[in-house]
Amino acid sequence: MKKVTIYTDGACSGNPGVGGWGAILMYANKSKEISGAEDSTTNNRMELMAPINALKLLKEPCKVNLYSDSAYLVNAFINGWLESWKANNWRGADKKEVKNIDLWQEIDRLCNIHSVNFIKVKGHADNQFNNRCDTLATTAVAELKKNIK
Numbered sequence: 001m002k003k004v005t006i007y008t009d010g011a012c013s014g015n016p017g018v019g020g021w022g023a024i025l026m027y028a029n030k031s032k033e034i035s036g037a038e039d040s041t042t043n044n045r046m047e048l049m050a051p052i053n054a055l056k057l058l059k060e061p062c063k064v065n066l067y068s069d070s071a072y073l074v075n076a077f078i079n080g081w082l083e084s085w086k087a088n089n090w091r092g093a094d095k096k097e098v099k100n101i102d103l104w105q106e107i108d109r110l111c112n113i114h115s116v117n118f119i120k121v122k123g124h125a126d127n128q129f130n131n132r133c134d135t136l137a138t139t140a141v142a143e144l145k146k147n148i149k
Contacts, residue, residue, distance in 0.1 A: 001115065002027060004062045006054045009069060009123070009133035010046025013141050019043065020144065021050035022136025024129055025057060032057070033132070037140035039148060046137065047073050048103040055110040064116045069123030069130055077118040082108060 005026040012019040019041035025032045034053055038046075047070035055064070068074055076082045085091065085098045086108070092098050110116075121130050 002060065002062045004058065004064045006051065006064055006066045007068070007121075007127075007129040007133050008047070008050035008054060008066065008073075009130060009137050010043055010048070010050050011134065011137035011141055012041065012043035012046055013145065016040055016042050018141050018145050018148070019046040020137040020140030021046045021053065022133040022140065023050045023054035024133060024136075025054055033136060035136040035140040037144035039144060042100075044070075044072050045100055045103060048100060048107060050133070050137070052103060052106050052110065055107070055114060055116070058114060062114050064114050065119060066116050067119045067121045067127075067130065069121050071120065074118045074120040076104070077111075077116075078120075 006023060008023045010019065010021045018037065018039055020035060020037040022035040036049065036053065047068065051066055051073065082104065085104065090098050090101050098104060121127050123130060124134065
């Protein structure tokens with residue numbers, strides 16, 4: 001099974017507002033940067049869109065180390081929230097439907113194809129790849145804002 005490293009980040013200008021996401025995929029000595037933006041979204045949705053879009057690019061099942069500064073994303077996996085939500089028909093501990101259910105269901109589907117290890121990194125610190133993903137996301141926001149006007 002191929003080993004892939006992915007870094008992701010999401011950003012939002014206003015929450016809700018114009019949002020963007022960025023990701024870097026690394027395999028062997030190759031890397032690929034991707035990004036995108038939406039005109040009316042939230043930061044949490046963008047934090048989920050980044051890994052979804054990155055994982056969708058993998059052409060075969062892979063072993064993935066996925067780095068993110070999003071506690072929302074990483075904790076759902078390492079603290080077992082996602083499994084609890086699924087067991088409770090996509091409801092949280094408060095019995096309310098989980099927010100961003102469409103994206104959680106998609107990332108769950110992708111994690112059933114790939115073996116994904118989620119790793120929390122400190123945001124806006126000294127991790128060059130996380131910082132690059134932040135730049136990709138905020139640049140996507142700026143480009144979309146420019147095109148909306």
